[in-house]
Amino acid sequence: MNPENLRIVLVDTRNPLNIGAAARAISNFGFRHLRLVNPYNVAYLEAKSAVNAAEILTNAQEYQTLREAIADCSLVVGTTAIGHRELQHPLRRLEYAGMVLRRHLASGNVALLFGSEKFGLSNEEMSYCHWLLRIGTRDEHASMNLGQAVAVCLYELSRKKAVRAPESKQLAGAQDLDRMTDRLVEVLRESGYVHSSSTEAKTRRLVRRLNLPAHDAEVWLGMLRQIQWKLKQKPDGILNQ
């Protein structure tokens, strides 16, 4: 996928905050091209929520018509929350649509269209689309905030396959765990906690279940040593009083 090839096209947007939010998401996810068709408020450059997205807003291009805004795109996809209109287009969920878009973005320009906050894309505007996508919101409340919808779509486009991060923490070895178990059993014995002969095995399992990083095992061992020292000191302490 080449992020240079994506044009995010906002049609008839009324709220400049939403234009700013869209610009911010475009910048967050490493895309570049924002196009505005007939924006309601031309003061969109002042959009306040667009922290650090000034470059995207400055380079945003304004068009009078949708036809002009998408002229250089070989794939045009509209977003919709469906609603009550009967759609005349193939409709794909974002999860699958993202795959198709990424493939196309490798070599061709894609326009991703977002309609006005109140009405979404009109039928006329949809007729310029090859197909439509929807975000999997629940039917009872399908319509998303414009800036949030843009962010979710761009997240999906730049999403990577979930990979389990390599275990960064080095787990404590058996020897460390044994030293800790031994010390803990001693402390428990000296505290009068140990009542049965099975305590040692129980404690060993308890310590294993902690899944301790090597560094933390050292810290615990230090704590136990100090506690044990104090436990042994106590009679003297009392004598000293």
Next chain:
Amino acid sequence: MNPENLRIVLVDTRNPLNIGAAARAISNFGFRHLRLVNPYNVAYLEAKSAVNAAEILTNAQEYQTLREAIADCSLVVGTTAIGHRELQHPLRRLEYAGMVLRRHLASGNVALLFGSEKFGLSNEEMSYCHWLLRIGTRDEHASMNLGQAVAVCLYELSRKKAVRAPESKQLAGAQDLDRMTDRLVEVLRESGYVHSSSTEAKTRRLVRRLNLPAHDAEVWLGMLRQIQWKLKQKPDGILNQ
């Protein structure tokens, strides 16, 4: 995953619009529980961007401390854009974190924490977390708008595996395509377009590449018939003038 088990916890949020936006995303993606720790502006119930999310806002619970807000959760995960602080926690990308969270949400309560707009989560707040997650934004502009970050996280949690939607359109059969090809060749011949004997095969391939739905093939055939009729009428028309 049981969406009932998720608590979205906003800590020290300053802008009521962001609380409203978070509530809207919670409603969009079918979650329920919004918790606010020490919100800056208690007038959050008026949050305007929370279209249709009134129920989430009405039921939102307010806490003085983070400790109270997460008391019933067995997994506490903080969100971060990293920044310059050295993190003391395991950090997972949202794609992988989502898998772990979904698994935990099947049986246990999860708190997902979002820090203030300006500073994110403090080190003190992070110390309540089991681990942290980050959304895969670009390093040069990692920090997302709060409402957008909430939406992206909840999208990932409710994300479904990409499944190719069953082909909804019935493609035109070979017979339909042949009828259309024949008619088109006739029209081209009558228009004087056909020059070589290879035109018919070329046209047949051209029509095949259209990948026409059955219904559309009918429409094209009707158009061609009408054009052919008009082409034949023309001499009479001229005579009638």
